Amino acid sequence: MNIYILLKQVPGTSDVKMDEETGTMIRTDRRNVINPLDENALAEAIRLKRALSDVEVTAISMGPPHAQRALREAIALGADKAILLSHKGFGGSDTLATSKALAKALLTSVNGRLGKNDLILCGERATDGETGQVGPMVAAILDIPVITFVRKITLEDYLLTAERVVEEGLELIKTPLPALVTVIKDINQPEFPTLAGKLNAKSREIPIFSPDDLGISNNEVGLRGSPTRVVKIFKPKLSRDVIMHQQDSSGAAVDNLISFLEKRGAI
Amino acid sequence: MYKGVMVIGEQRGGKLHPVTYELLARGRVLADKLSEELSCVILGYGMEQFAEEIIQRGADIVYIVDNPTLKNFLPLLYTRVLTKLTQEVKPGIVLAAATTQGRTIMPLVAAKLDTGLTADCTELDIDLKDKSLLQTRPAIGGNVMATIKTPVSRPQMATVRPKSTKPLPVNKGKEGKVILKDYETNLFSTCEEFLGFIKDTTQDVNVQDADIVVSGGKGLKTRDGFCMIEDLASLINAAVGATRDAVDLGWIEYPHQIGLSGKTVSPKLYIAIGLSGSVQHLAGMQTSETIVAINKDKDAQIFKVADYGIVGDLFEIVPELIEKLKNKKEGKDSLQKRSEIYDKV
Ligand SMILES: Cc1cc2nc3c(=O)[nH]c(=O)nc-3n(C[C@H](O)[C@H](O)[C@H](O)COP(=O)(O)OP(=O)(O)OC[C@H]3O[C@@H](n4cnc5c(N)ncnc54)[C@H](O)[C@@H]3O)c2cc1C
Numbered sequence: 019m020n021i022y023i024l025l026k027q028v029p030g031t032s033d034v035k036m037d038e039e040t041g042t043m044i045r046t047d048r049r050n051v052i053n054p055l056d057e058n059a060l061a062e063a064i065r066l067k068r069a070l071s072d073v074e075v076t077a078i079s080m081g082p083p084h085a086q087r088a089l090r091e092a093i094a095l096g097a098d099k100a101i102l103l104s105h106k107g108f109g110g111s112d113t114l115a116t117s118k119a120l121a122k123a124l125l126t127s128v129n130g131r132l133g134k135n136d137l138i139l140c141g142e143r144a145t146d147g148e149t150g151q152v153g154p155m156v157a158a159i160l161d162i163p164v165i166t167f168v169r170k171i172t173l174e175d176y177l178l179t180a181e182r183v184v185e186e187g188l189e190l191i192k193t194p195l196p197a198l199v200t201v202i203k204d205i206n207q208p209e210f211p212t213l214a215g216k217l218n219a220k221s222r223e224i225p226i227f228s229p230d231d232l233g234i235s236n237n238e239v240g241l242r243g244s245p246t247r248v249v250k251i252f253k254p255k256l257s258r259d260v261i262m263h264q265q266d267s268s269g270a271a272v273d274n275l276i277s278f279l280e281k282r283g284a285i
Numbered sequence: 286m287y288k289g290v291m292v293i294g295e296q297r298g299g300k301l302h303p304v305t306y307e308l309l310a311r312g313r314v315l316a317d318k319l320s321e322e323l324s325c326v327i328l329g330y331g332m333e334q335f336a337e338e339i340i341q342r343g344a345d346i347v348y349i350v351d352n353p354t355l356k357n358f359l360p361l362l363y364t365r366v367l368t369k370l371t372q373e374v375k376p377g378i379v380l381a382a383a384t385t386q387g388r389t390i391m392p393l394v395a396a397k398l399d400t401g402l403t404a405d406c407t408e409l410d411i412d413l414k415d416k417s418l419l420q421t422r423p424a425i426g427g428n429v430m431a432t433i434k435t436p437v438s439r440p441q442m443a444t445v446r447p448k449s450t451k452p453l454p455v456n457k458g459k460e461g462k463v464i465l466k467d468y469e470t471n472l473f474s475t476c477e478e479f480l481g482f483i484k485d486t487t488q489d490v491n492v493q494d495a496d497i498v499v500s501g502g503k504g505l506k507t508r509d510g511f512c513m514i515e516d517l518a519s520l521i522n523a524a525v526g527a528t529r530d531a532v533d534l535g536w537i538e539y540p541h542q543i544g545l546s547g548k549t550v551s552p553k554l555y556i557a558i559g560l561s562g563s564v565q566h567l568a569g570m571q572t573s574e575t576i577v578a579i580n581k582d583k584d585a586q587i588f589k590v591a592d593y594g595i596v597g598d599l600f601e602i603v604p605e606l607i608e609k610l611k612n613k614k615e616g617k618d619s620l621q622k623r624s625e626i627y628d629k630v
């Protein structure tokens with residue numbers, strides 16, 4: 019069987035700071051990383067590969083040419099193959115356009131058509147867009163079952179059982195393959211790449227596909243294929259009119275807090 | 286022509302979830318601005334009993350699809366029914382809650398309808414120039430807000446962050462239409478199987494549903510220190526939240542993590558104790574109605590979003606706060622006052 023990981027390269031967010039004046043991001047750290055939940059998706063694929071026989075793991079990403087680095091890292095982490103969708107025609111794609119491109123790649127990719135026993139794994143959401151829409155949209159376009167917010171996967175006789183974390187607990191859902199699953203952090207603890215993995219990744223070519231290669235018309239992807247438009251970006255009003263108290267031995271800070279909360283009807 | 290505002294109501298375990306009323310409040314404002322009708326869709330089994338209150342909370346039309354197979358949320362099945370219904374009704378705007386259900390069903394339906402979808406909006410408005418929907422959401426980890434439009438495709442679809450608006454009060458006099466929708470049986474067959482639901486007993490109060498959240502960070506120093514957060518929370522009937530660092534240190538489980546890679550909450554009151562207020566944490570809580578912060582560092586970022594801040598040692602402040610709240614709770618007057626406040630809410 020084939021397991022496909024949809025993997026996105028995102029900006030390393032640990033050092034993102036805001037320019038208070040202009041409302042823009044100051045990225046002290048220019049590194050890009052694999053979207054953290056996509057690392058979980060990849061780790062899950064590798065776990066399944068170890069547990070089952072005859073599994074090939076392919077990472078697919080759409081992004082700028084330098085997203086090759088994230089894919090190479092995926093190979094270092096144990097993916098067998100990786101492909102990148104990269105072309106200026108893809109630029110400006112919203113979640114629907116992105117999903118169309120990824121779905122098309124899954125249908126026509128190097129492995130041939132999506133097989134009847136294949137599994138697609140995604141992160142539940144990406145740290146940059148934070149939409150969590152791409153996984154389900156890809157599934158809808160492919161017309162296959164999807165299970166979201168998954169923290170445990172069991173595969174038996176090409177039937178997939180998943181534990182889905184919802185607001186009040188866990189749901190257990192069963193579905194045949196092919197299916198798409200979006201994973202949350204709880205599913206596993208990703209490992210670090212091995213030296214051998216890193217060496218293997220270094221020499222690997224990552225094939226790059228354009229809309230033409232995939233047989234997608236230019237109207238379906240990029241800005242033209244995107245039904246949504248960002249019309250305004252602004253800085254949220256972060257600061258509130260904070261009342262500050264220094265704690266001292268008088269107890270006034272806590273007394274005032276309690277009466278403040280009572281006045282607001284908060285407690 | 287695409288016309289009207291439709292909200293996708295949410296049921297869990299056969300009960301209508303109150304987030305539906307929040308959606309109706311959102312939808313009502315938009316429908317009034319457009320002078321169009323507000324409809325609400327409910328998928329489930331035995332849901333007709335809720336139609337009246339849905340109308341009293343703002344809907345003009347309630348569509349109910351009642352079928353035993355719809356008792357539990359199954360994505361493929363729900364998608365098929367909702368896609369069919371929206372194709373028939375042709376609403377200009379479709380809203381659902383940004384819950385695990387809404388965030389799953391909406392991208393599925395949007396892709397089927399080949400239209401745009403904006404996730405997790407905190408503000409919605411109508412651009413009166415072209416009568417289109419203005420969808421505003423936090424972007425880049427809450428660092429900026431982005432306003433998004435769907436210029437051409439219809440319907441315009443958005444998920445709305447729970448707790449970002451208040452339900453309308455019940456209006457007993459309001460009238461509306463209830464339409465029971467039925468479809469041929471093969472629409473309700475699916476390869477998905479719902480095996481069961483296990484309630485999470487570790488969470489007495491779901492952080493996303495709670496009116497008050499008390500959160501702790503690395504400043505609590507140890508698991509024992511973190512117990513203070515739990516004590517304070519249980520005293521004021523609050524849910525417990527935490528930063529990623531507190532979760533990673535094993536002081537509390539992941540479902541309690543608030544922030545970019547955890548949950549988003551917007552309670553009436555958020556009390557942040559011994560946490561610095563990283564952008565990732567703020568992304569999950571800064572829309573809370575009232576924010577209180579306790580931190581020994583007067584320059585901590587958390588004070589930037591707080592309404593009330595105490596600079597000092599939490600190991601002195603929190604026990605004092607617990608003590609004083611306990612005394613208050615025991616006093617009869619304040620008990621009465623609390624119940625009055627609750628009645629109003
Ligand atoms: C991709 C990504 C996603 C992330 N997602 C999340 C997320 O979802 N949620 C999240 O919370 N974080 C997240 N983080 C981590 C985030 O960047 C911070 O590291 C984290 O929020 C810090 O946790 P903290 O405030 O508990 O710890 P710290 O930043 O160490 O803050 C501890 C605070 O306690 C105060 N303190 C210490 N002792 C006392 C005392 N005795 N009395 C009073 N105050 C005291 C200190 O002054 C300090 O401000 C994410 C990071 C990345 C890179």
Ligand SMILES: Nc1ncnc2c1ncn2[C@@H]1O[C@H](COP(=O)(O)O)[C@@H](O)[C@H]1O
Binds near residue numbers: 025142143
């Ligand atoms: N450009 C992309 N390339 C590959 N996978 C993606 C891309 N965008 C999103 N995904 C996948 O979809 C998930 C959700 O992303 P998002 O909808 O952007 O929050 C991610 O965790 C990835 O698994």
